[in-house]
Amino acid sequence: MPDAAVLSIRNVSKTFGQRRALDGVSLNATKGEMIALIGPSGSGKSTLLRSISALQTIDAGPGEIVAFDGPVQKDGKIDGNVRKTRTRIGMIFQQFNLVGRLSLFTNVALGSLGRINFWQAAFGLWPTETKQAAMAALHRFGVAEYATQRANTLSGGQQQRGAIARALVQKAKIILADEPVASLDPVSARRVMEILRELNKQDGLTVLVTLHQVDYALRYCDRVVALKAGKIVYDGPATGLKREQLIDIYGPEFEDVFWEGAPT
Structure with missing residues (x-):
């Protein structure tokens, strides 16, 4: 694991039947980052969070997930000492x-x-x-x-x-939030996102949040990771994500639902 990383994901894949939900995903998260995971439904966002929290196993092979220098899972097997590591990983679900x-x-x-x-x-x-x-x-x-x-x-x-x-x-020390605002009205959704941002900025917690609302990702998160068909297709600053990239990620229909003030 890189020195500054609290979470390291290396070459992780996950297959459900004939569908590859994650396809060789690699990602590092450092202390105090707030990262939005975006992408269309079925792109692998929730599967990635569930794998990090050891709620499901990854495919056998070279894939490995490490948090705080403690192994979470490797080669399709959850580590026997994962309970200690999981106490430092909080999971927030869409349905609470x-x-x-x-x-x-x-x-x-x-x-x-x-x-x-x-x-x-x-x-x-x-x-x-x-x-x-x-x-x-x-x-x-x-x-x-x-x-x-x-x-x-x-x-x-x-x-x-x-x-x-x-x-x-x-x-x-790490918060994994899986579509935490998907079931909420706009006012409640903003309040929840503000709380997550506060925990990130004031408490120094590392936050990974999956979002369908791209505008929330750009507003509250400094870094955005976009997945498409189980692969990472963008990983960089929110300010670097452009309109044409979003259309490529979500398809041409995305243009029809673009919001005022979107990136150009």
Whole structure:
């Protein structure tokens, strides 16, 4: 792994049946980067995040994923010691992945599971540090007043802020956000993107976020990685991504939905 990298992906492929979802993908992420992963549906964005978090295996072969100098997976096998590495990687999902019947506070406190005894959590015997961290995160993201409310009674934006708070309690150093605003209204979506940007800039967290909204990628992320048919077709500054490249990535129909102020 390069000295400055906290995440290194080398020659990673993933095949589902006859479809190659990832095709020899290589990517490094350094501490404090905020990287947007863009591309059409089926381009491999979510597959890449799920592979980084060891939620799925990559194909056997030369592919390798390393985080914080700890192996995540290699040659189609997840490393036996990956649990320690995963405690430093927070995953944010499109559908929030909160336990609906539990309170928002409990969902956020569950971020500490990698550091406390399972039975403490099962009986709600949270250490003082966890209680304080959970409430501080809820306050920070403006949802502390809903701490005792069941998660499934909250709006999508409130649940997503709870999911991000859980990653903060987890003490994650890398945030993987898979379409975190796809299910949200525009106001809630902007708030979630602002929170991710804040964690990146103020807390120094490395953030990889998959987005269908290209304008959000250009507005909030300094670096953009574009995938098409499982391959990286652009990796560089957001300011360097031009209209003709976006049309090549998404197809000629992209021109019809271009927004005001798009790159030229």
